Amino acid sequence: MKILRYEAQPGGLVLETSEGRMKLTPYSSRTIRIQYTMETAFGGQESIMIIRGPDPDLSYTTKEESYHLIFSTADITIRIDKQTGAFAYYDTNGSLLVQEPSRGGKTLVPIEVVKAVFDDDVKLETGQGADGLRVRADHIRREVDRKAYQTRLAFDWVDGEALYGLGSHEEGMFNLRGQHQYLYQQNMKAVVPVLVSTGGYGIVVDSYSLMKFHDDAFGSYLSTDVDAEMDYYFVSGSELDDVVQGIRHLTGKAPMLPKWAYGYVQSKERYTSQDELIETVREYRARGLPLDCIVLDWKSWTGELWGQKTLDPERFPDPTKMMDELHRINARLMVSIWPIMNPDSDNHKEMARQNGLLANQATYDAFQEKARELYWKQANEGLFVHGIDAWWCDCTEPFEADWKGAVKPEPEERMLINTAEAKLYIDPQWINAYSLLHSRGIYEGQRRTSERKRVVNLTRSAFAGQHRYGTITWSGDISANWDTLRKQIPDGLNFCATGSPYWTLDIGGFFVRNKPDQWFWSGDYDEGIDDLGYRELYVRWFQYGTFLPMFRSHGTDTPREIWRFGEPGEPFYEALASFLSLRYRLLPYIYSLAFRIYKDDYTLMRALPFDFRHDPRTYDIGDQYMFGPALLVNPVTEPMYYGSGSKPIDGRSKTRSVYLPNGSLWYDFWDGRAYEGGQVIEAEAPLARIPLYVRAGSILPIGGEIRHAEDVSSDGRLIVRIYAGQSGSFELYEDDGDSYDYEKGHYANTLLQWDEARRTFAVGERRGTHCGPITDREIVVQLFEPSVRSGSSSEPVVQSIRYTGIAAEVVF
Incomplete structure (x- = not known):
């Protein structure tokens, strides 16, 4: 691809090449949009992923050299080979970030887009699959709709760099170097077409079709199946946090969830009545076990009216009274709603009258604004008006075709089966976008209806930009076994690395038992909670879930309430109760970081390279992560006590190997022992705890024992742990917990600071317009500072402050 001529226009650099046209548009000094087309003009299709346009005042420079064109902003330089069109990207210091192959990295292959035609010969068949109601079509005619392109964007990665992102998939890949991945929406696959690199950059592909990532023997590239042109963004940043901030600058802010959503969410398949x-919530309260939300899963409707957004009056005779009682006992309710509807339901009939259905005449057409508005109207009139607090938008990748049979199809076969099904009802160029638009409809509808209740939408699928609609993505219907638990950790880290901050899973696995005739029903515990092996697995999963953005149990086959795993005084019950309590004591820390997610585009669940990019030993560690700036979480992912069938395991060490990243001193959260970073240790991991470490310089605010997120029974007493070794700060955040007033500045911040040299802890003046329920509180300051850094225990030095919002300081 030879560069024939170029023109530096006010909006960007346009290149005329021997094989089409390219345009480089600076959106910020760190973000460049690159388009490539074979047409005479660039496409005008409005992005549904990107909501931010270019900065009109941003300047760039262009310089021509003998063999290259040089495009530069203040932070990025792109060298373009005039003979091949190959791009090489450099940072502000002139260091190479990444480059395309010398022959050029951009390819467009013309294709004919084939669409399904639903005429009178089409037969629609309604049935019940493993994943709910399904309506499939047969005898479909196909015809060519238009011309488009398959795109391929190739790179020569820099030796030693690591890549993360692409969403949450089930294989447990972490560093994506040397891997390949198919990007299409499916149960257990949540696509986000974003890559981030330890080299200090990210790539955002603005495409909604089937995509593929390869870094293997077939090459190193990202490809798309159907697009009008190639369209992507290159985002640079000195750290991965800067890259994520650039991604959210393009795709939108992540709004705050209500405070209760960071507490514990109890779910199972399924609670069947009001x-x-x-009674389940009352049992939690009676036992003194914290809880904030209970979930009403599918079949809350009458009979077989699948997808109807009203509650069965026989089992839920008074929804408003039910909600009043749940709210009285300080609990919230999340309700499962579906995009597919039984033709006999009132919701379906109303949607059909307004031509709001896709071609299977069962799934509502989220691509239509009027259909999204009607869907919200139905959800509002049938559920939200009664006081429902949160949505569980299940099956947001509404077409699948391989959840059947005893043998799981090979990955490429699965891709072909499932994308072919989706392409019958959705334009091939848009098959990955359904969840994004579905989520938009829920968010915009609820915000039009009420500003006093924040949107919470737990959804099984995802896409870039979906986070701006108050969504949390969960990883789908996974199975209960140790291998799945191990794989979920890197899956979640890769999802959050894309700039989408809220991810969770089914604690304990959705499928617990094994059904050999159904490949996906592959749990290891046919006795469910009666199997001591499952109880151990569940405890370890629960301990991991304590340090996820949403802390939620769910699954089929066996109950999930805490008391199903034993009684007080018994080891499994006590382990679960202990970590449930810990989650609530950490809420001041977690909720403050939730505000940073909104304000600073922060990432709560952090792959180690987010904080230790200059320590290459962290690049391939996918089973440890940072939970905020302070806590190093190390889940236990192997059985130590029991195998399946309650078979005792003899002689197994009750430890796990932990790498403590270089460049910091680390404290054991449980006993205060300190360790130098840059080493691997064997950490104690009995059933009652997992290895948990705190980085030196951390300030960790911890609340009292509470029973729900808004509980003030502990009188606001706050423990502030200081981990010495370097200076540090933390901003404590408070607001009303559930309205959007924070967007108008109605909140309060209190700056906590530790000065290592002066050995002083300072609490700043409380700033902001939110007073909150507690204006006078005791702050107990615990300073951890071991005299010997060799693993010896450390008892904290303790001082107290009576804090009324006025700045105060203590000296140690």
Whole structure:
């Protein structure tokens, strides 16, 4: 591809080449949009992923050399080979970030887009699959709709760099170097077409079709199946946090979830009545076990009216009274709603009258604004008006075709089966976008209806930009076994690395038992909670879930309430209760970081290279991560006590190997022992705890024992742990917990600071317009500072402050 001529326009650099046209548009000094087309003009299709346009005042420079064109902003330089069109990207210091192969990295292959035609010969078949109601079509005619392109964007990665992102998939890949991945929406696959690199950059592909990532024997590239042109963004940043900030600058802010959403969410398949929901919450309260939300899963409707967004009056005779009682006992309710509807339901009939259905005449058309508005109207009138607090938008990748049979198809076969099904009902160029638009409809509808209740939408699929609609993505219907638990950790880290901050899973696995005739039903515990092996697995999963953005149990086959795993005084019960309590004591830390997610585009669940990019030993560690700036979490992912069938395991060490990243001193959260970074240790991991470490310089605010997120029964007493070794700060955040007033500045911040040299801890003046329920509190300051850094225990030095919002300081 030879560069024939170029023109530096006010909006960007346009290149005329021997094989089409390219345009480089600076969106910021660190973000460049690159388009490539074979047409005479660049496409005008409005992006549904990108919501931010270019900065009109941003300047760039262009310089021509003998063999290259040089495009530069203040932070990025792109060298373009005039003979091949190959791009090489450099940072502000002139260091190479990444480059395309010398022959050029951009390819467009013309294709004919084939669309399904639903005429009178089409037969629609309604049935019940493993994943709910399904309506499939047969005898479909196909015809060519238009011309488009398959795109391929190739790179020569820099030796030693690591790549993360692409969303949450089930294989447990972490560093994506040397891997390949198919990007299409499916149960257990949540696509986000974003890569980030330890080299200090990210790539955002603005495409909604089937995509593929390869870094293997077939090459190193990202490809798309159907697009009008190639369209992507290159985002640079000195750290991965800067890259994520650039991504969210393009795709939008992540709004705050209500405070209760960071507490514990109890779910199972399924609570069947109003009485059962209320009695379960009452049991949590009676036992003194914290809880904030209970979930009403599928079939809350009448009979077989799948997808109807009203509650069965026999089992839920008074929804408003039910919600009043749940709210009285300080619990919230999340309700499962589906995009597919039984033709006999009132919701379906109303949607059909307004031509709001896709071609299977069962799934609502989220690509239509009027259909999204009607879907919200139905959800509002049937559920939200009664006081429902949160949505579980299940099956947001509404077409699948391989959840059947005893043998799981090979990955490429699965891709072909499932994308072919989706392409019957959705334009091939848009098959990955359904969840994004579905989420948009829920968010915009609820915000039009009420500003007093924040949107919470737990959804099984995802896409870039979906986070701006108050979504949390969960990883789908996974199975209960240790291998799955191990793989979920890197899956979640890769999802959050894309700039989408809220991810969770089914604690304990969705499928617990094994059904050999169904490949996906592959749990290892046919006795469910009666199997001591499952109880151990569940405890370890629960301990891991304590340090996820949303802390949520769910699954089929066996109950999930805490008391199903034993009684007080018994080891499994006590382990679960202990970590449930810990999650709530950490809420001042977690909720403050939730505000940073909104304000600073922060990432809560952090792959180690986010904080230790200059320590290459962290690049391939996918089973440890940072939870905020302070806590190093190390889940236990192997059985130590029991195998399946309650078979005792003899002689197994009750430890796990932990790498403590270089460049910091680390404290054991449980006993205060300190360790130098840059070493691997064997950490104690009995059933009652997992290895948990705190980085030196951390300030960790910890609350009292509470029973729900808004509980003030502990009188606001706050423990502030200081981990010495370097200076540090933390901003404590408070607001009303559930409205959007924070967007108008109605909140309060209190700056906590530790000065290592002066050995002083300072609490700043409380700033902001939110007073909150507690204006006078005791702050107990615990300073951890071991005299010997060799693993010896450390008892903290303790001082107290009576804090009324006025700045105060203590000296140690």
